[in-house]
Amino acid sequence: MQQKVLKDREMRPYQLLIFLLVAGFVAISITVLVLTFTQTSPAFRYDLVRPSHREPTPAPPTAPPTMGSTVVTTAAPTTAAPTGAPTTGAPTFAPLVITCPADLTVTLGSSLEVTYTGGSPVATGGCSTPVVQYTDTIAGSGIPSIARSPSQPEPNLFLWATQQAAPGPVQGAALSLSPTYVAWTMQGGQVSIVNRTVPGSVIATFSISSLSNVNSQCATPREDSRATLLWDAEANRWLAAQWANTTNTTSLLCLYLSWDANPAGPYEGFAHNFSHFSKSFQLGVWGRTYALTLSEEMMPAQGALCVVDRLAFLDFNYTNDVNATIPGLFCNPALNAVMRPAYGGWSPLHADSERPLAGTGGAEAAGADTAGAVFMRPIDDEYQLMATMTPNTDYIEVEHWYNINWTTQTHGTVRYRNAVADFSQAPGTICGSSCVPTPTGEFLNAQAGSFMPRPTYRRIPAAGGGTQESVVLVLTSHSNDVDISRFYWFELRWRAPTTQQTEPVWILQQQGISTFNDSVHRFLPSTCMDANGTIAIGYSVSNNATVYPGVWATSRLGNDASGMLRSSIMLHEGALGSIISPLDPAWGPAWSMACDPGVGRWFYFTGAVSDLATPRVTHLDRIRVLGEIVERHWRADDYCGNSVNCTQYITSV
Secondary structure, eight states, X not given: OHHHHHHHHHHHHHHXXXXXXXXXXXXXXXXXXXXXXXXXXXHHHHHHHOOOOOOOOOOOOSSOOOOSOOEEEOOSOSSOOOSSOOOXXXXXXXXOEEEOOOOEEEOOOSSSOOOOOSOOOEEEOSSSSOEEEEEEEESSSSOOXXXXXXXXXXXXXXXXXXXEEOOOSOOOOEEEEOSXXXXXXXXXXXXXXXXXXXXXXXXXXXXXXXXXXSOGGGGSBOTTSOEEEEEEXXXXXXXXXXXXXXXXXXXXXXXXXXXXXXXXXXXXXXXXXXXXXXXXXEEEEETTEEEEEEOGGGOTTTOSEEEEEHHHHHTOOOSOXXXXXXXXXXXXXOSSOOSSXXXXXXXXXXXXXXXXXXXXXSSSSSSSSSOOEEEEEEEOHHHHSOOOSOTTEXXXXXXXXXXXXXXXXXXXXXXXXXXXXOOOOOOBTTTBTEEEEOTTSOEEEOOTTBOOSOOEEEEEEOTTSSEEEEEEEEEEEOOSXXXXXXXXXXXXXXXXXXXXXXXXXXXXXXXEEOOOSSSOEEEEEEEEEOTTSOEEEEEEEEOSSSOOSEEEEEEEOTTSOTTOOOOOXXXXXXXXXXXXXXXXXXXXXXXXXXXXXXXXXXXXXXXXXXXXSSSEEEEEEEEEEOOOEEEEEEEEEXXXXXXXXXXXXXXXX
């Protein structure tokens, strides 16, 4: 027994050795497995850091960099280098290099996103497969807003025409464009025409009152009323309107339709006697309807909202009949009145270049494929309704006519309101409606109380596909000799009926307010949205110190942040020491911004500046809205710790 025990003790060292050998083998195996699963392959690492496109944020540039050169640099990397790559013991290949893509100028093709093209840069050499990635930033510190013509050095704008404005009680420039012509209406209905594609001087002028022998009274226009000129894109004809100088008991509205696309005529004339005179009126083309709005304070009984049978108007037998009446015209009052109607004028929507969509889902008719018309007005409830329940909210009121019957002169109506940011339409206690100061001590009329002409309908691509129907509205606010005058802008979009919302409605999409903390008064705005969703706004400026009345402009792209306006640019500066007549405060009730019908993001604008020789000079300018300039920073990294960078500039226009 004792020998057996001793023998067992002698065997234990061998068992220990075997145990140690087995344990060591297991430990080594586990270590190998750990290293195998934690050492990422270069191909897998590349998949982990493969870049995804990151759209630029709208941080605005003012001084774009010089284009046309790319830079190869070994500066500090713009993004983190790959981690976990070997830094020693790896094979060395050719030096790591990167070939940067050429600088690009791309066109913003829709209202949604900027489309970048040009492919990827090529990186070669280095250790294993280099990792290529990029980041985007906005070049500079501000966004270029308005382009100047390359044919002239800065700061000159591409000037198409200048017209001296004669003194008179009412000034303005109602602007309209066809594919061939730019035409605008001045004091007394004087029309000037410029070729749209050939810059230069005015090629023709005529007076609206000389267009037809419709009525001998139409040959003498009212000098204190606006005249207007519209392009009917679907019919390829021009439509003009003007009040005639008649007795105090009746007022004759003279309406003219061109025979063809030539704005100089010939025209056919029509006339309609109203029981009251309305100095302010607006005219719009809307599907089957020509829509007309009059000042409510003078037309309470007859009605401020009017429609004309457009099809009957276009099908009229042109025989130069004298005293031809306007086909199908009838007017009705709005469904609800306001206590101060002079500061709640209606505006008709105008389809600038395309017919509004008809049918159940379209905006021409309110739920029916019939003739309709859309009217909108601003409501300052504190002033116009004498209500104080909503001190931070005002309204855009919509009256949508549908199922218009021209024979019985009846229609259906949908009326509703959109709540918007609070604005002020109240006049000044002392200065009344003429409260915009000038350095000479005279005051100008900001034409508050209604949307400025012309609220333009636009049909553009929508996010996610389909079609978006929009209208943009602008008005002057806070012109009261206490606050700084400013303009508000609103975009409304059409929403077809749904199960939750049974009525088709225009809803507020976005809104914004111009700057008003720099003592500069901004007033008389006009705007247009093009087919890309780009908006341009032109407006007048003045103050009581150093800013003589001039014209500025601002803009936004369709994919800019909601409510954002870009930095403004001065189009024309008022002359130091200008003459400003105290008898002529109506500075310009119809300065106009219009979209180019053929080229995206080109706009035309009419506005006036003060002058040393005359009360004002009216300019017609062609301007372009630019997109962002993007700095695309490319970087290549290899697994030896090498990094190379380059910068590519991408300009969207």
